[in-house]
Amino acid sequence: MAKPNELREKGLRLTPQRELVLQAVRQLGHATPEEVAEKVRATQPGINLSTVYRNLETLENVGLVLHTHLGHGGATYHAAEELTHLHLVCSECQSIGDAPIETAANFVNTLSDDYGFKTDVTHFAIYGLCSKCSNKSSK
């Protein structure tokens, strides 16, 4: 999954830990550092949590990985090439829905035209009530 030299091309050393962290992020979709660590441990039981944190940061610095905020707490990590959707997070059931990024295109353009603000809509979740929960509470 992680090609042999895509890490070296970025000026990074290719260590088993680093390769496994990247692989885990790619396989997991959105994952907390803890979840990444757990996944990596299936292959490399000894990996330290701090190594996971440091590699996530390193991989983010070279653009292979990104983080987003889906809940009230910490960040979750995505493979950079796969972050092509909005996250619709339900405040009631905590479910995470996806929507295509184009859904926000007009909104993003308006902010750019009116405020000169260049929005990254994926960094924070879109927060609200999912359809199930909003139906329930209105009945």
Place this chain on the structure above:
Amino acid sequence: MAKPNELREKGLRLTPQRELVLQAVRQLGHATPEEVAEKVRATQPGINLSTVYRNLETLENVGLVLHTHLGHGGATYHAAEELTHLHLVCSECQSIGDAPIETAANFVNTLSDDYGFKTDVTHFAIYGLCSKCSNKSSK
């Protein structure tokens, strides 16, 4: 600023600490718990941080206060009646701009029509590059 019985009307006891926490949130605009504590301490030096946290939670439960996420870390608090704008947070200079909530109206309607998702656009910031920073980096 905090009327005598608006707290009692919500079924809460009116303590000096609670009244001051509410007042501080109203005066500060967006404030972290730490900032609220600091403001309150101008009047009541002895107030404990845990009292601030507990009161923010209590005030949020009765709808007088709300929290939003403006940065990568913790929450910031708003007076409920004043949360009528979007937050445009710059990833580079950390500035916090405002935009009227109607800016997002079409976007919110689309999410509702297409996904049944009822968005609260104020809970998370809109993240990106402010006009100053995007000008700089493009030159």
Place this chain on the structure above:
DNA sequence: GCTTTTCTGCAAAAGGGTTGCAAGAAGTAT
């Protein structure tokens, strides 16, 4: 293989927020 530089594991610390508990204050009834 040997040298240089980066990376890892470990343990300790920091940061932000929460909790149990006993004492204190607010509200309520007498």
Place this chain on the structure above:
DNA sequence: ATACTTCTTGCAACCCTTTTGCAGAAAAGC
């Protein structure tokens, strides 16, 4: 005004997540 009940506060201890310093291990380059 006093007594009673219930809620709130301060304090200290604690928890969970993330960061940091450091010494040894492993990559990359020669």
